[in-house]
Amino acid sequence: MSRTDRKRLAQALILALIAVLAAAVPTGAAQASANLVANPGLEGLDSTGFPVCWERSGWGDQSFTFGLTSPGHTGAEAMQITLATSPNGDRKAMMLENPSCAPNVTPGHQYDLSAWYKTTTANTVMTMFRHDVAQGWVYWTDLATLPVTSAWAQKTVRTPQVPPNTDQIVWGVTIYGVGTLQTDDYAMNDVTAPAPDASCSAGDACTKGVWQVLPFNSPVRGIHTVVLKNGNVLLVAGSGNDPNAFAAGTFTTAVYQPATGTFINVPTPADLFCSGHVQLPDGRVLIMGGNKAYPAADGSHGYEGLKSSYIFDPATNSYSRVNDMSAGAWYPSATALGNGDVLSLGGLGEDSSGTVATQYFKTSQTRWLGLNEANQSWSFWGLYPSMILMQDGRLFYTGSHVFGNGLSGTGSSIYNYTANTITPVAGLQNKDQRDQSMSVLLPPAQDQKVITLGGGNIESNPDANRLTDLIDLKQATPAYTAGPLLPTGTLTGGVAETTTQGKMYVSAVLLPDGKVFETGGGLHNRADPVYEASMYNPATNTFTAGMATDPVPRTYHSSAFLLPDGRVMAVGNNPGDGSFDMRLSIYSPPYLFQGARPQVLSVASNQWAYGSTNTITVDGSILKAELIRPEAVTHSSDPNQRYVDLPMSVNGNTIGLNLTSNPNIAPTGWYMLFVVGTDGVPSVAQWVHVG
Numbered sequence: 001m002s003r004t005d006r007k008r009l010a011q012a013l014i015l016a017l018i019a020v021l022a023a024a025v026p027t028g029a030a031q032a033s034a035n036l037v038a039n040p041g042l043e044g045l046d047s048t049g050f051p052v053c054w055e056r057s058g059w060g061d062q063s064f065t066f067g068l069t070s071p072g073h074t075g076a077e078a079m080q081i082t083l084a085t086s087p088n089g090d091r092k093a094m095m096l097e098n099p100s101c102a103p104n105v106t107p108g109h110q111y112d113l114s115a116w117y118k119t120t121t122a123n124t125v126m127t128m129f130r131h132d133v134a135q136g137w138v139y140w141t142d143l144a145t146l147p148v149t150s151a152w153a154q155k156t157v158r159t160p161q162v163p164p165n166t167d168q169i170v171w172g173v174t175i176y177g178v179g180t181l182q183t184d185d186y187a188m189n190d191v192t193a194p195a196p197d198a199s200c201s202a203g204d205a206c207t208k209g210v211w212q213v214l215p216f217n218s219p220v221r222g223i224h225t226v227v228l229k230n231g232n233v234l235l236v237a238g239s240g241n242d243p244n245a246f247a248a249g250t251f252t253t254a255v256y257q258p259a260t261g262t263f264i265n266v267p268t269p270a271d272l273f274c275s276g277h278v279q280l281p282d283g284r285v286l287i288m289g290g291n292k293a294y295p296a297a298d299g300s301h302g303y304e305g306l307k308s309s310y311i312f313d314p315a316t317n318s319y320s321r322v323n324d325m326s327a328g329a330w331y332p333s334a335t336a337l338g339n340g341d342v343l344s345l346g347g348l349g350e351d352s353s354g355t356v357a358t359q360y361f362k363t364s365q366t367r368w369l370g371l372n373e374a375n376q377s378w379s380f381w382g383l384y385p386s387m388i389l390m391q392d393g394r395l396f397y398t399g400s401h402v403f404g405n406g407l408s409g410t411g412s413s414i415y416n417y418t419a420n421t422i423t424p425v426a427g428l429q430n431k432d433q434r435d436q437s438m439s440v441l442l443p444p445a446q447d448q449k450v451i452t453l454g455g456g457n458i459e460s461n462p463d464a465n466r467l468t469d470l471i472d473l474k475q476a477t478p479a480y481t482a483g484p485l486l487p488t489g490t491l492t493g494g495v496a497e498t499t500t501q502g503k504m505y506v507s508a509v510l511l512p513d514g515k516v517f518e519t520g521g522g523l524h525n526r527a528d529p530v531y532e533a534s535m536y537n538p539a540t541n542t543f544t545a546g547m548a549t550d551p552v553p554r555t556y557h558s559s560a561f562l563l564p565d566g567r568v569m570a571v572g573n574n575p576g577d578g579s580f581d582m583r584l585s586i587y588s589p590p591y592l593f594q595g596a597r598p599q600v601l602s603v604a605s606n607q608w609a610y611g612s613t614n615t616i617t618v619d620g621s622i623l624k625a626e627l628i629r630p631e632a633v634t635h636s637s638d639p640n641q642r643y644v645d646l647p648m649s650v651n652g653n654t655i656g657l658n659l660t661s662n663p664n665i666a667p668t669g670w671y672m673l674f675v676v677g678t679d680g681v682p683s684v685a686q687w688v689h690v691g
């Protein structure tokens with residue numbers, strides 16, 4: 001064979017080989033596996049010698065170097081960033097935010113993002129931005145921390161479902177601590193699971209869910225409810241808003257055991273009626289304050305607050321006393337901080353006047369700090385002020401409160417305990433009619449958005465309203481904007497509410513599918529229950545009206561909360577005649593009728609460190625996973641309710657769940673771990689401990 005012939009033969013063999021390979025790969029699979037990243041190996045360089053479609057990004061006062069290093073994981077080039085000092089800020093190589101370079105995405109789809117890397121610091125995070133067709137480029141979320149490694153390693157993380165109105169995303173790896181980070185060979189693949197066939201045969205329950213009133217009553221007035229780490233529910237009455245019980249020294253508590261439908265009566269050491277409560281990092285419940293006295297018949301004093309404080313232990317179903325607070329607190333708030341300490345604000349003191357002390361529980365010492373051991377702003381925050389922990393450690397006072405007008409000024413603010421400053425927040429609508437509205441940190445906590453729902457005023461007693469307000473706490477100067485109106489419901493006798501009538505005594509419950517179930521409420525002070533329930537979707541900022549309504553009225557002293565099995569329980573109602581509804585209701589949301597529940601087959605460890613990846617195995621395709629903090633709710637107030645997204649690293653049915661490195665996103669403690677299948681059905685919760 002001549003040289004030319006050999007060359008022709010070789011060419012023919014190569015062409016044949018290409019044909020065989022092409023035939024072996026189905027077109028669909030080839031498309032599904034396409035890498036959507038432009039210049040993924042960083043080998044194509046522009047005229048300045050920097051990779052095409054990439055940019056140097058970041059902010060702060062570090063001393064840093066930024067450039068290419070050779071060889072790469074493959075090819076000649078890899079990105080290298082070194083921070084020699086890092087007092088603040090971060091640096092990252094990002095995909096260029098332009099139509100030519102940013103990968104295109106489809107709303108509702110999910111993508112596996114991966115990069116090869118070496119790093120000498122774990123102060124790293126994979127970060128995503130999305131292009132919103134209405135807002136432009138906006139931060140989306142952090143996906144995972146990359147552990148230290150001196151050898152090339154690959155990190156793969158699955159995005160949440162792409163939000164509506166998103167057409168492109170960019171992402172990269174951020175370094176924010178002293179050290180060196182190298183990255184190379186980025187990839188992004190569409191891994192959207194096909195939607196299962198809809199097969200719900202449960203009638204109305206398919207779209208509205210269904211309520212069931214339990215065939216037994218609560219043995220106590222369930223004014224305070226706390227979901228315990230063993231799946232039981234603590235129901236605290238104290239004297240239960242019954243002056244006769246108070247006079248007789250009859251204080252009650254019961255533990256409801258959903259598994260058996262039975263109750264355990266718990267000896268109750270004080271009148272814990274209108275106390276504050278929050279789970280401690282070990283799953284015990286800190287209870288503070290309560291009722292020292294009902295108003296005197298002769299008008300000489302009003303309600304008075306207790307200074308005493310107790311810890312309830314779910315392992316023994318008993319209370320033990322801790323040291324007293326520095327001031328009495330009837331209707332105090334209780335917010336868990338990232339480190340597991342607790343800040344309590346507001347309420348009424350021992351002499352019926354407003355408590356202005358900042359009360360700080362030092363968990364590591366199991367004691368309340370003295371007045372001068374805690375920073376004091378000497379501000380009155382009202383009764384059950386809704387104080388939500390922000391990702392930077394400050395507290396957002398949402399304006400939700402109990403009784404009468406809101407606070408003076410804008411009615412909402414940000415409290416910096418460390419710096420001892422209070423900054424007004426603008427935009428809360430009708431601040432003096434947000435009595436017993438409810439505020440929740442929306443799913444996912446990483447988005448730092450809060451919604452405030454409804455409210456009234458028991459003193460001026462107008463029709464409760466339909467207002468909602470939304471705020472993005474990631475903004476430099478956060479301000480409320482008006483949200484969609486609450487749907488209207490019906491009053492007793494099936495009378496439709498008018499278009500201006502809404503509800504106070506609102507309950508809002510974060511569900512494992514990422515929606516907020518809004519239920520219960522009333523139109524006036526301890527009167528006129530409203531039968532209305534809706535599903536709020538944070539991703540679309542819309543309410544789906546017409547969910548099934550609780551047959552039991554749920555107004556003053558009522559609560560609703562998520563059970564670890566994915567259902568919602570509602571308790572309590574204390575109308576103006578002084579009676580108390582002891583019936584218990586359970587709501588099964590529509591997702592429980594959409595298909596089989598995903599099964600979590602194993603959890604490698606139930607102790608999760610910040611910034612870690614935690615392995616679980618499941619029995620099928622999973623859409624997402626999250627941690628939900630168990631509720632501790634009373635009077636439409638649970639500032640600690642939160643849903644923490646867990647970006648997934650998926651390898652078949654083995655899934656790594658990437659926990660945030662920021663304790664203020666997920667304060668230390670016990671959480672319910674849910675996974676959600678591709679048909680939107682959540683698993684039953686597993687309990688894991690964070691931090």
Ligand SMILES: [Cu+2]
Nearest residue numbers: 241274557635
């Ligand atoms: Cu009350």
